[in-house]
Amino acid sequence: xxxxxxxxxxxxxxxxxxxxxxxxxxxxxxxxxxxxxxxxxxxxxxxxxxxxxxxxxxxxxxxxxxxxxxxxxxxxxxxxxxxxxxxxxxxxxxxxxxxxxxxxxxxxxxxxxxxxxxxxxxxxxxxxxxxxxxxxxxxxxxxxxxxxxxxxxxxxxxxxxxxxxxxxxxxxxxxxxxxxxxxxxxxxxxxxxxxxxxxxxxxxxxxxxxxxxxxxxxxxxxxxxxxxxxxxxxxxxxxxxxxxxxxxxxxxxxxxxxxxxxxxxxxxxxxxxxxxxxxxxxxxxxxxxxxxxxxxxxxxxxxxxxxxxxxxxxxxxxxxxxxxxxxxxxxxxxxxxxxxxxxxxxxxxxxx
Amino acid sequence: xxxxxxxxxxxxxxxxxxxxxxxxxxxxxxxxxxxxxxxxxxxxxxxxxxxxxxxxxxxxxxxxxxxxxxxxxxxxxxxxxxxxxxxxxxxxxxxxxxxxxxxxxxxxxxxxxxxxxxxxxxxxxxxxxxxxxxxxxxxxxxxxxxxxxxxxxxxxxxxxxxxxxxxxxxxxxxxxxxxxxxxxxxxxxxxxxxxxxxxxxxxxxxxxxxxxxxxxxxxxxxxxxxxxxxxxxxxxxxxxxxxxxxxxxxxxxxxxxxxxxxxxxxxxxxxxxxxxxxxxxxxxxxxxxxxxxxxxxxxxxxxxxxxxxxxxxxxxxxxxxxxxxxxxxxxxxxxxxxxxxxxxxxxxxxxx
DNA sequence: CTGAAAGCGCTTACAG
DNA sequence: CTGAAAGCGCTTACAG
Numbered sequence: 025x026x027x028x029x030x031x032x033x034x035x036x037x038x039x040x041x042x043x044x045x046x047x048x049x050x051x052x053x054x055x056x057x058x059x060x061x062x063x064x065x066x067x068x069x070x071x072x073x074x075x076x077x078x079x080x081x082x083x084x085x086x087x088x089x090x091x092x093x094x095x096x097x098x099x100x101x102x103x104x105x106x107x108x109x110x111x112x113x114x115x116x117x118x119x120x121x122x123x124x125x126x127x128x129x130x131x132x133x134x135x136x137x138x139x140x141x142x143x144x145x146x147x148x149x150x151x152x153x154x155x156x157x158x159x160x161x162x163x164x165x166x167x168x169x170x171x172x173x174x175x176x177x178x179x180x181x182x183x184x185x186x187x188x189x190x191x192x193x194x195x196x197x198x199x200x201x202x203x204x205x206x207x208x209x210x211x212x213x214x215x216x217x218x219x220x221x222x223x224x225x226x227x228x229x230x231x232x233x234x235x236x237x238x239x240x241x242x243x244x245x246x247x248x249x250x251x252x253x254x255x256x257x258x259x260x261x262x263x264x265x266x267x268x269x270x271x272x273x274x275x276x277x278x279x280x281x282x283x284x285x286x287x288x289x290x291x292x293x294x295x296x297x298x299x300x301x302x303x304x305x306x307x308x309x310x311x312x313x314x315x316x317x318x319x320x321x322x323x324x325x326x327x328x329x330x331x332x333x334x335x336x337x338x339x340x341x342x343x344x345x346x347x348x349x350x351x352x353x354x355x356x357x358x359x360x361x362x363x364x365x366x367x368x369x370x371x372x373x374x375x376x
Numbered sequence: 377x378x379x380x381x382x383x384x385x386x387x388x389x390x391x392x393x394x395x396x397x398x399x400x401x402x403x404x405x406x407x408x409x410x411x412x413x414x415x416x417x418x419x420x421x422x423x424x425x426x427x428x429x430x431x432x433x434x435x436x437x438x439x440x441x442x443x444x445x446x447x448x449x450x451x452x453x454x455x456x457x458x459x460x461x462x463x464x465x466x467x468x469x470x471x472x473x474x475x476x477x478x479x480x481x482x483x484x485x486x487x488x489x490x491x492x493x494x495x496x497x498x499x500x501x502x503x504x505x506x507x508x509x510x511x512x513x514x515x516x517x518x519x520x521x522x523x524x525x526x527x528x529x530x531x532x533x534x535x536x537x538x539x540x541x542x543x544x545x546x547x548x549x550x551x552x553x554x555x556x557x558x559x560x561x562x563x564x565x566x567x568x569x570x571x572x573x574x575x576x577x578x579x580x581x582x583x584x585x586x587x588x589x590x591x592x593x594x595x596x597x598x599x600x601x602x603x604x605x606x607x608x609x610x611x612x613x614x615x616x617x618x619x620x621x622x623x624x625x626x627x628x629x630x631x632x633x634x635x636x637x638x639x640x641x642x643x644x645x646x647x648x649x650x651x652x653x654x655x656x657x658x659x660x661x662x663x664x665x666x667x668x669x670x671x672x673x674x675x676x677x678x679x680x681x682x683x684x685x686x687x688x689x690x691x692x693x694x695x696x697x698x699x700x701x702x703x704x705x706x707x708x709x710x711x712x713x714x715x716x717x718x719x720x721x722x723x724x725x726x727x728x
Numbered sequence: 729c730t731g732a733a734a735g736c737g738c739t740t741a742c743a744g
Numbered sequence: 745c746t747g748a749a750a751g752c753g754c755t756t757a758c759a760g
Binding site (some may be wrong): 072080114196355356 | 422423424425426427428429432464465466467544547548550552553555556558559566585645648654667669702704705706707709710712713715716
C-alpha cells in the first residue's frame, strides 16, 4: 500500500493523501474523512525510508555527564555511542561532555552554552540537581527537549527521566543482604555525609525493607564524602571492634574500599557485603568473595535510551509514553557479573 | 556527503561511485581505488533511508517455538512482536508459530514446509534438538538463514544461537542458593527424568559450583517429567521427613509446585528455593517468601534479537559477530521482579 | 568499463 | 482546498 494507490482508488492526488496523513490543516473535512477511512481499510503503513529521505533533517544531540565514577560513566558512554552509530546513517550527530564532579557549576555553564552551539536536544546526568532546574526549564521553553538521566529532577520541565528508582534500589539491597545474613544479625550502613537525594532514598528504601526482618539490627551508620575517603580505615576498625556485624550495606560508591577492608580484617564469607555498580575491580572482589552482590541500573541503556528518546521526539514528535522510564534493578553476583561487564561488546553487534 | 558530491569531485558519474560502494564487479581497478580513497577522505556514510527506499525488498521471517511454559514463550513473543513493529515500516513480515511440546514432530514438519510458504528466514526454539539438525542444515543450504533460540544445536548449520549458557546458569543458581544457606546445610535437587541437555547442563554447572562450598551436601536428587507431575507431593513429603534440608534447587519448570509445597510444609524462610523463569504466579510466591530467587535469560531479547539478526543478515548481509550470542543471566528477587515482569510494556515505547 | 536516466514512496512549496 | 511537479540520495537496468 502506497499513497499513490490510495489516491488512485479515491480519485484524488497523493499530495492530498499525504496532507491527511500528516495532519496538515488545509484539507476539506469531507476529503479528510474519506482518506482516513481508506487508510484504515487498506491497513496503510507509511514507508519510513521514503519519509525519512524526503524529510531529511540533521539533528545534533548533546549528552552531559560528570566525571566520577569513571567506570560507570564509561558504560553510559558505550550506550550513547551505540545509539549514535545506529543513527549516524540517518543524519544524527551526538556529542558527549564530561564535567568535573567537584565543579557542579561547569554543568550550568555548559547548559547555557549548548543551545548556542546549535544542539537540538540535550540529555544530562545532573551532578547537583538543584542547581540546574531553572536552566533546564529555560532550555525546554526554547523548544529544545531535555532528557534527564541517572538522577531525576521531578520539578524540572523535562521530556523524560531515564534511570532507576532509588527507593526500590535500597529495598532490593536489603532483601539480598537479609537473605544472605539468614534473616538475622547486625548491619553496618555506609552512606554520604552530604545530602544527596538519591543516596538518601536508597537508605530510606533499605530501612523500609529492613522493617520486614525483625532479627536484623542496624548497629551503626557511618558517613563519608563522595570520594569515599576514610572508608577503608573505618570499616577495618569497626570489623575489628564489633564482631557481631555480619552485613554491610554500602549505599554509595565505596564498594572497593569496603571489600579490601573485609579481606584485611579476615572477614570474607563471615560478613555479607552489598553495594552498587560494577567495575573490573569490583568483579575481582566478587570473585574473592569479599562482595556478596552488587546492584546495577542498566548504565548502558541509560545512555542508549536517552539518545533514542530524544531522536524519536525530534524526528517524529513521539513523546515517551511516560515521563519516567525506570531502568531495571540488576542483581549481580560473581557468577553472572561477566555478562554485565561485557555488555557493551555484547550489544555492539546490533548497532553497526 | 553524498554520492553525487563524490562523483562531481572526481569527475565521474554517481553510478560508478555507487558501483564501488556496493562492490560491483565491473569497475576498472584504477577507478575503484580513486573512489575508495575519496570515500574514505570525505568520511562518507551512506544514507540508509535512500538506500532502503531504492532497494525495497519485502522479507518474510518465521519464528517457531513450542507450547510450554506458556508464560515464558509469551515473553519471547513480546520480543518478536516488538521487532516486528519496528521493522514493519521497512517491509518486513514476521509470523509466529507455536508447536505442541508433546509432539516434537510438528516442528520438523513445519520446518519442511516453511520454505515453500515463501519465508526468507527462520528462527526456531528446538523442542527436540536432535530431531531438527538435518532439516536445519538443509534449509541453511538452500540459502535461508536460521537462528536458533533458547537451546543451542551447535552441530547444526545455523547463523547464530541466541540464548543462555546453561552451565553458567546452574552455577549462578548454586552461588545464590549457597549464599542464602549461609554456606552450609543440605540441598534437594529437582530435575528431569528424561535426558534434556539444557537441564542436564544446569545441574552440571550447579554441581561444579557446589564443589566450592564444602559444608553443603546434596541429600537427594528427585526426577520428574517435563510437566512437573508429582513435584508437589514429593517435595512436601521430603520436607516433612528430612528436616536438615535448607535448600532446594529447581533445575526445570517446577517452581510453582515446589513453592506451594514449601508453604504447606510450613518451611517458608527455613528453606531457600532457587529456580528459573518468572510468571505472575512465581512472583506471588516470591512475595510470600516461598521462592528465594529465580533466574531468567532475557526471554524478551531472545525473540527480539533473533528477528533483528535475521533481518540484518537479509537486508545487509551482516553476519552476527559471533555465532553464539549469550543472553544475560538475570538474578531476580522479590524486590526487582516487577521490572522483569513488565519488561514488554517497558520496551514497547521504543518500537512504535 | 562507465554515463545518463528512471524510479523507490513520500512531502511540500507552488500555483490555481 | 487541491493538483502537478520537484526532489530527497541512492541503485540498477540499459545503452554504448
